[in-house]
Amino acid sequence: MTLGNRLGQLDFLRGLALFGVIVVHTSQDFDSAIYPFSYALGQWDPYHLGRYGVQLFFAISGFTMVMMYQSYIAKWQSPIKVFYVKRILRLYPLLVIAAFAYLLVDLRADARFNPDGVQVMDFVRLLTFTGGWDPLYLNVLVPGVWSIINEIYFYMLFPLLFFAIGRVSPWIIGIVLAVLNIGLVVGADVLYQPSAAFLAGGAERAADHAWLVKDFMYRNFLVSLLCFYAGMESYRFLHGGSKDFIGLAVPLLVAGIAMEVVERQSGGAITSEILKVTALACLFYGLIILSFRPAIAGLFQNATIEKFGTVTYTGYIIHFAIIHVAALAAREAGVMDYAKFEWVLPVIVVATALISYGIQRWTETVWQDAANAICKALFSRKDKAVSSDATVKGYKGPKIADQLGEAEPGQL
Numbered sequence: 001m002t003l004g005n006r007l008g009q010l011d012f013l014r015g016l017a018l019f020g021v022i023v024v025h026t027s028q029d030f031d032s033a034i035y036p037f038s039y040a041l042g043q044w045d046p047y048h049l050g051r052y053g054v055q056l057f058f059a060i061s062g063f064t065m066v067m068m069y070q071s072y073i074a075k076w077q078s079p080i081k082v083f084y085v086k087r088i089l090r091l092y093p094l095l096v097i098a099a100f101a102y103l104l105v106d107l108r109a110d111a112r113f114n115p116d117g118v119q120v121m122d123f124v125r126l127l128t129f130t131g132g133w134d135p136l137y138l139n140v141l142v143p144g145v146w147s148i149i150n151e152i153y154f155y156m157l158f159p160l161l162f163f164a165i166g167r168v169s170p171w172i173i174g175i176v177l178a179v180l181n182i183g184l185v186v187g188a189d190v191l192y193q194p195s196a197a198f199l200a201g202g203a204e205r206a207a208d209h210a211w212l213v214k215d216f217m218y219r220n221f222l223v224s225l226l227c228f229y230a231g232m233e234s235y236r237f238l239h240g241g242s243k244d245f246i247g248l249a250v251p252l253l254v255a256g257i258a259m260e261v262v263e264r265q266s267g268g269a270i271t272s273e274i275l276k277v278t279a280l281a282c283l284f285y286g287l288i289i290l291s292f293r294p295a296i297a298g299l300f301q302n303a304t305i306e307k308f309g310t311v312t313y314t315g316y317i318i319h320f321a322i323i324h325v326a327a328l329a330a331r332e333a334g335v336m337d338y339a340k341f342e343w344v345l346p347v348i349v350v351a352t353a354l355i356s357y358g359i360q361r362w363t364e365t366v367w368q369d370a371a372n373a374i375c376k377a378l379f380s381r382k383d384k385a386v387s388s389d390a391t392v393k394g395y396k397g398p399k400i401a402d403q404l405g406e407a408e409p410g411q412l
Contacts, residue, residue, distance in 0.1 A: 009291040009300040010060055015309030017060070020053030021144075022319050022352060026345050029327040033340035047341070052280055054147045055227045057312065059284035061151060062231025065158050066165075077380040080159050085378075087155040089371035091148060091313065094363045098142045098317045099126055105321045129153065135192055135216035136209070143320035146219045148313075153221045154228050165232060170247030173229075177248070178255035181222050181274050185259060188213055188270040218273040226252055226278055230285040237285075238292055245285055252278040311356035314363045319352045326351075 027047035035046060072079035103118065122140045125131035131140040132149040139145055164173065184191075194209040217223065226248065233245035256275025263272060291300040308315075326348060330339040 008306045009297065010064065010288075011306040011309035012300045012302060013056060013060055013288070013291060013309070014312045015302075015305035015307075017053035017056040018308060018312045018315050018319075018352075019305075019349065020050035020056070021316065022050070022323075022349055023047050023345065024050035024053075025144075025320060026323055026348050027341050029323055030330075030339055030341040030344050033342050055224070055277060055280045056284050056287075057147065057316075058150070058154070058224055058227035059231035059234070059281065059288060061154065062228035062233075063235045063288055064231070065154075065228075066162065066232050066235045069158065069162055075381055076375070077382060082375050082379055083159065084155075085374055086368075086371045087152075087158075089367040089374075090364070091152060091155075093367045094313060094317065095142070095145070095148060096127065097363055098145070099123060102142050102321070105324060132221060135212040136198070138212075138216060138219055142317065144316060147316070150219075150221045150224045154225070161229075161232070165236065165244070166242075170233075170244035171251065174248040174251035177222065177226060178251040178274075181252070181272075182255055182259065184220065184222055185217060185270055185272045185274070188217065192216070214271045217271055218277070223273055223277045226281040227284065230281040231288060234285050234288040237289055245282075249278060249282055249285075253282075308353055311353065311360055314360045315352050315356040317363075318355060318359075319348065322348055322351050322355065 024047055027045075027050075032047070069079065069083060072082050076082045118141065122131075122137065125134070125137050125140050126142065126145065129149050129152055131137035132146065132153065138149075142148075192209075192213045194206065198209060199206055229248055230245065233242065233248065236242035236244065252274060256272065256278050259272035260275055290296060326339075326344060327336070330336045330344075
């Protein structure tokens with residue numbers, strides 16, 4: 001089904017992804033009434049699985065970027081310029097607003113992030129996206145900002161990635177990604193040595209640094225890129241039965257298995273996440289394809305979840321603050337022992353939805369409208385639209401973009 005100019009099944013999946021990340025982050029502040037756990041990196045618990053909603057976001061983004069970019073090629077004389085204007089105004093203003101808003105919310109209790117406190121350079125790192133390659137500043141100023149920065153990195157590279165699909169062998173792309181990811185894991189101990197000033201904080205600070213570097217192996221853009229590719233290739237599969245994702249995934253699966261064997265035998269200090277994220281990419285590749293199968297499409301349709309999925313960027317940014325305020329209120333009221341995860345979670349989800357709906361106009365919609373106005377004023381549209389499916393080599397079959405009519409899929 002469609003919701004306005006949106007594909008309902010994608011919003012359904014976005015809604016599930018946002019719910020997942022709210023689950024895992026709420027579980028870090030509130031104890032469970034039915035499942036005793038202690039959150040720790042690498043420790044399995046049912047709520048911990050929610051963190052992988054971020055990879056689902058990435059896969060959906062890859063899918064919608066291909067659909068959107070093909071629409072721009074069909075309709076605009078300068079599709080790359082249109083793409084960058086729309087993408088910059090899609091996320092950058094939200095990032096700036098969040099950076100200043102979070103100055104009012106004390107989330108610095110966990111000094112592993114922003115270990116030196118809030119500094120002017122933190123804004124530089126965030127607004128220039130350079131914090132995305134530093135484990136210490138991966139979440140600089142704004143909690144969870146690492147995923148937004150990875151999204152922006154993907155936008156920066158997307159026109160090149162779009163040109164390559166169907167033209168460059170997927171096996172070559174997969175091998176290059178595998179080599180880069182192995183190199184990052186092997187070189188992590190050298191690349192991310194803690195500074196003397198950082199180590200001056202004592203043994204606990206050194207342990208924090210080791211944790212952050214390990215966590216960076218899960219969060220870094222190189223390993224996340226396959227999830228974006230999974231979405232891109234799921235679109236190609238639905239449009240022409242492309243099997244190129246196999247060529248992308250196999251080298252990374254082999255690399256991931258090899259790294260797991262090496263780590264188990266050597267007891268390496270840095271944990272590779274190649275195998276885990278590649279497996280997630282394969283899972284979400286199949287999930288997106290299944291969501292468009294008429295026989296089971298009903299499983300991916302629910303108006304409430306779809307509506308929740310329309311506020312994912314704003315909801316993702318603000319749910320950290322909502323959880324923090326809820327935990328602070330429970331402690332101040334002396335009811336933290338009774339405020340269990342299972343009772344608090346529905347309140348957090350509803351609050352995230354309502355507040356997101358209330359502020360989305362200023363965090364997203366107004367900037368998207370501005371992007372559309374800029375593109376209309378500066379760039380020329382084509383007199384006669386060409387088939388968008390002809391813009392990517394090997395595409396044939398039905399056009400999902402047709403379900404959106406004349407609406408700009410850039411709003412996705």
